[in-house]
Structures are given as C-alpha cells and as structure tokens.
Amino acid sequence: MAEFTGEQPSRSRARPFLSFETLFRSSTGVAASNLSRSDTPNPAVNGTLGDFHRILLRQGLQLNSIDTQKPFNRYLDMYMQCFPFVERSQLMEEFATVSQADLGNSDALLTDSPGKVVRIYAAVATGILLTPEYRHMETFATTLALTAHQHIPRVDESSGELETVQCLIAIALFSLFTSFGGSTWHLLGLALSRCVSAGMHHIRVSDAQSDDEEKRGCSRAFWCLYVFDTLISASLDRPYFVQDEDITTLRNAEKGALFHFINLRHFRETMPKSSTGFDDGSWLLNNLCSRFCCRALLEILSHLSPSQSTAETAMVVGYANEQLTGFLNLLDQNSTTQSCAFMGCDGLLVFRIGAELLCNPLFGTVRGGSNSATQVVSQTCLRLLVAISERFSSIRCLREILDRLVVFLATESRQNHADWLSLARRIESSDIPIPRRVQDLIYSIHINTPVSG
Secondary structure: OOOOOOOOOOHHHOOOOOOHHHHHHHHHOEOOOOOOOOOOEOOOOOHHHHHHHHHHHHHOOOHHHOOOHHHHHHHHHHHHHHOOOOOHHHHHHHHHHHHHHHHOOHHHHHHHOHHHHHHHHHHHHHHHOOOOOHHHHHHHHHHHHHHHHHHHHHHHHHOOHHHHHHHHHHHHHHHOOOOOOOOHHHHHHHHHHHHHHOOOOOOOOOOOOOOOHHHHHHHHHHHHHHHHHHHHHHHHOOOOOOOHHHOOOOOOOOOOHHHHHHHHHHHHHHOOOOOOOOOOHHHHHHHHHHHHHHHHHHHHHOOOOOOOOOHHHHHHHHHHHHHHHHHHHHHHHHHHHOOOOOOHHHHHHHHHHHHHHHHOHHHHHHHOOOHHHHHHHHHHHHHHHHHHHOOOHHHHHHHHHHHHHHHHHOHHHOOOHHHHHHHHHHHHOOOOOOOHHHHHHHHHOOOOOOOOO
16 A cells, blocks of 8 residues: 655645645544634644554554444444445445455555545544444554555545545544644545535435435435534534525425424424344444434524523423433543544533523423532533543633633622622633533523622
C-alpha cells in the first residue's frame, strides 16, 4: 500500500481552486477535540503520534491482524440501522471480499475497487470503538481509518459520485467517536457538497422506489446525510446544510409541536429491533436511537411556551422528562461499564439536556418541585461531562458552566449576584459557543431575581 505522508497542502503549491484531495486532507488534518473549532492539528497525523502511525503504515496493515468479525457485526447492528447508506447485504459481501484480499493480493482490489476497501476499513475502525475493548484497540482503529483516508483520492479518481459520497459518509461516521478522525463538521460538509452537486436531493437522481439500483443508492446516501446533518448541526447550533425547500421529494407541511411529538412517539414505538445475536446489540441500537429522539424532543420543547398549561403540553413535557432522564441514565451506564466510546457531540447533548431540565419551568411542574430529583439530574450531567471530557477536552468548559449553574440554582445562592456574574462571564468566554436556546433558558432564571447587597 502507498505510504501515508500526512502532509498538508503548502501555500507554494496553491491552485486557483481547491481540489477534492486538498479539501479532504484539510478536513482530516485538524483535531476534533473541540467540535466547534478547527484550529488545532490532528495529533494522529502530526507530531510524535503521527510519526508512530506512519511507521505502522509503512510496515503494512492487515485487516486480519485481529478478529475483526465482532467489531464489524457491532457496526452492522448499530450503524446500519440508523445510517443505512449502503444495503446491509452489500456491506457484508464487501467485508468478505476485503478480508479475503488481505490474505492474498490486496493491491489488485485497491486498483479495481478502492471504495470497498475504504468502506470496510472505516466500518471496522468504527466498530472497534463500539466495543468494550475500544480503549485497548484504539491505535489499531485509528490506523485503519488513516489507511482509509489514504485511499480516498483513488476512489475519487476511479469511482462515481455515489461511491465517493458513501466513502465520505463512512469516514465521517468514524470521526464522531474520536478526536483522531478529523473534523466531523468539515467531512460532513464535503460529503454533502458532493451529494448536492450530483443532484441527489432531486427526485430525478434519487428515488427509493425506483427499479434503478443507482437511484436507490443515491436516495439512501442523501437521506442518511440529511439525518447526519440534522444531528451535527443541531448539536453545534448551526444552520442546516440542506434546506427542506430544496428537496423535491414529498414531505409533510409545517405543523405544530404536538404534530411532531405524535410522529416522534410513533417512530420510537415502531423503530426496528436488533437483528444480531449479541446480548447487548439491542442496547447499542437503543443508545443511538435515543440520541435522535432526545434531540427531536429538545427541538419540540423549544416551541412550547412556559405559559402554556394545557393537557397536551403536560403530556409532551411528562414524556420528555421520562425520555431525557432515561437517556442520561443510559449514558451513565455506558460510562460505568465502558461499553463503547462516547461521541464528541454527546457532551453538547448532555449539557443541553441538563440546562433544559434545570432551567425550563415546565419541568419544575412535572417534578413537583422535588429538590432530590433536580440534584440527581445535575449530578448525573456533571459526572457524564467529566467522563466525556477525557476524550474531548473542550467539553470541560461546558462542565464548568453547568457546575456554576447548579451552584447558582441552589436555594442559598439564588440571590448571590457574584455567583450570577461568575456564571455569565463563563458563558461569554466559553470555548464552545453556547446555543441561543440554552442562553435564553439560563438568563430567564435570573430575570426578576433580587440582587443581594
């Protein structure tokens, strides 16, 4: 296999346009320890750790160096349920093909079908991070991903738009679980740019009901990217890349919060179950689906006014309280058992849930003013943010803000102006921009609060 250099494009070789390879190398050349910024070099391809990975790649990497069947099955069980950008049967066939080629002539497969190698290497690398052994095998997972990065230019040169987009999706999904995979935001943007430029958001190119395999594949890729875009953009409080009015497929007209809540309940109750034999396979799938449901609930809650006291509002808030606290407990269990690696956006989600549960007065009504329930929520959120910040250091600032919020909300501190100033200053100086919704919730609890002398 060709040597991975880890070089970044130099200014002296600048072109009047940015090539695909340049954009890809730039996206993977930055660290993901802070999802909202891209000004830190990726340690996996720079410095001492980068030198170490280059040594491993020069020696050659065999997919069969370890038992890859278990992490691959984990990937199928979890990700192919939520991000089915290729058909499950196709990915299983590609895994068998790539595994067999690694025992013989892998160069021939790289020449004929580089996309298969990239997709399978990225799938196994991601699957490793979904196993309890991820802490001991992360170096192998990172090296597999870097190998996939290395072959992306071959895919771009020899394959069509659909296969290039599929490979970018696989690599972007890996970057969710590690700070060594490059910038998820930029990789997602690159995949979406290729997807939209190929017209996959139009019915003439993408059609899930078509007899044409290419059109069905384009539909899968586009809608997976649409969900992926919603996940990341909502986490970072950024605008969506794809606007609904640009999509020419049929969709529901704009409805109110109750309409979307009913649809969410239907999705949650009819979601597909795990189809593999792993004891914890269903737990992994539930873990990822719960992330989507919680983000949807947070969006629905943002459209409810605290002054609304209808039976429908009480139903939505009661269900949200149950689901959000249940999800926190699910992540807490993951942290205790180390069942799989955290996503970088998990820290943003935990912080957002904590602020919603602690500051939204609608939840105070549901909990009946119980201080013990509030303490459990705050302690769980803080504990999770500490654990997530071990992998994504920028999350520490969110933990500090939530910690100061908890102090301010304490009964004896509600009238302490110094505590409020400390909280407000930390929000303003946060390394991660605080979403406007969260700021409004936090500032709302200070309105009309008497200031102590």
